[in-house]
Amino acid sequence: MDSNGELARAHADLWKHLFGFLPSAALNCLIELGVPDLIQNHGKPMTVSEIVGELSITNPIKTCCLGSMMDILAHSGFLSREAKGVEDEDIAYSLTTASRLLLKDEPLNLRQFVFYLLGKILAGPWPLLGQWLKNDTPTVFETCYGIPFWELATKSDFGPLFNEAMAVDSRLIGEILVNECKAAFEGLASIVDVAGGTGTLATIIAKNFPTIKCKVFDLPHVVAGLQNNKNLEFIGGDMFEEIPHVHVALLKNILHDWSDEKCIMILKKCKEAISEGEEKSGKVMVIEMVKREDDTVDYQLVRVRLAMDVHMTSCVNGMERNEKEWAHLFFAAGFTTYKITPMSGLISLIELFP
Numbered sequence: 001m002d003s004n005g006e007l008a009r010a011h012a013d014l015w016k017h018l019f020g021f022l023p024s025a026a027l028n029c030l031i032e033l034g035v036p037d038l039i040q041n042h043g044k045p046m047t048v049s050e051i052v053g054e055l056s057i058t059n060p061i062k063t064c065c066l067g068s069m070m071d072i073l074a075h076s077g078f079l080s081r082e083a084k085g086v087e088d089e090d091i092a093y094s095l096t097t098a099s100r101l102l103l104k105d106e107p108l109n110l111r112q113f114v115f116y117l118l119g120k121i122l123a124g125p126w127p128l129l130g131q132w133l134k135n136d137t138p139t140v141f142e143t144c145y146g147i148p149f150w151e152l153a154t155k156s157d158f159g160p161l162f163n164e165a166m167a168v169d170s171r172l173i174g175e176i177l178v179n180e181c182k183a184a185f186e187g188l189a190s191i192v193d194v195a196g197g198t199g200t201l202a203t204i205i206a207k208n209f210p211t212i213k214c215k216v217f218d219l220p221h222v223v224a225g226l227q228n229n230k231n232l233e234f235i236g237g238d239m240f241e242e243i244p245h246v247h248v249a250l251l252k253n254i255l256h257d258w259s260d261e262k263c264i265m266i267l268k269k270c271k272e273a274i275s276e277g278e279e280k281s282g283k284v285m286v287i288e289m290v291k292r293e294d295d296t297v298d299y300q301l302v303r304v305r306l307a308m309d310v311h312m313t314s315c316v317n318g319m320e321r322n323e324k325e326w327a328h329l330f331f332a333a334g335f336t337t338y339k340i341t342p343m344s345g346l347i348s349l350i351e352l353f354p
């Protein structure tokens with residue numbers, strides 16, 4: 001390394017990575033303390049002194065630390081920061097569209113997703129990645145907890161937390177889907193949300209398209225006790241065995257949980273389900289990320305997709321896929337054509353035709 005500042009820049013770059021976890025920790029802390037709600041209820045931008053006053057924090061060191069956390073989140077664009085006067089302490093913070101997604105009263109809030117992803121259970125495995133790469137356990141989750149992800153989700157309090165996190169994600173993605181991809185639902189007679197969790201997405205579809213008969217299919221313990229209504233029915237079962245016969249089978253964020261081999265098995269079961277439905281001219285709708293090589297234009301989306309890839313492979317041996325990888329699965333499962341419709345943000349709708 002030369003002396004033209006390269007060494008110092010490398011040092012700073014390393015430190016940036018060393019503290020890469022801190023924006024997440026700050027985010028978790030601020031939601032736990034209800035800071036976004038305080039700012040919202042205040043009705044105008046709030047200073048750190050006003051926030052600590054509401055939180056009854058009196059220790060000046062802790063006040064200072066809260067201010068630094070607010071600054072970290074403002075730096076990444078998650079909060080907005082403006083000077084109220086000439087003094088530093090007159091800085092006031094307001095919410096952005098992203099931080100509004102953390103408000104308790106926001107109908108599309110993602111708070112449960114944050115608690116799930118940044119909570120103790122999912123934070124546990126990350127220091128063990130290196131150990132996992134060299135040992136015999138299939139996932140870093142098993143290296144950490146001794147049992148697979150899905151088993152822990154069945155047996156412990158982690159299950160309800162996971163289901164709630166999936167539900168809030170589906171609530172947001174569902175709104176985007178029915179707004180941006182309306183045409184894909186027009187004329188459908190019946191739809192099954194395969195591994196549809198507690199039915200949030202199917203509920204949105206049923207509400208927006210009242211003539212479509214909607215079914216939610218998931219493991220028996222996930223749908224146990226959930227109430228059917230007029231055009232929404234819950235069915236327990238195993239997608240590797242048989243999927244209810246319908247016009248259209250939908251898979252949201254399912255295939256990224258599984259290996260290619262398992263995905264082909266699931267897609268074949270979906271193909272059987274739509275071929276044996278009354279309409280016999282159905283399709284499969286896959287709602288997932290499509291990794292793109294030209295993503296360099298949107299640095300943030302590339303980062304999220306790369307991180308999701310590590311998350312999926314190490315926790316459940318799934319993966320995020322690019323179009324070529326998706327196409328391989330679709331053709332191997334016997335579909336003849338597919339159509340990708342990118343939606344705003346991270347997700348695409350992929351329609352598969354037999």
Ligand SMILES: C[S@@+](CC[C@H](N)C(=O)[O-])C[C@H]1O[C@@H](n2cnc3c(N)ncnc32)[C@H](O)[C@@H]1O
Pocket residue numbers: 150166167169170194195196197198217218219222237238239240251252253254257
């Ligand atoms: C990542 S979650 C996605 C839930 C929902 N589709 C969503 O996006 O909110 C995966 C779901 O697959 C379900 N699942 C796992 N194995 C299954 C199986 N063999 N048959 C049916 N559902 C299964 C889980 O219970 C869980 O609800």
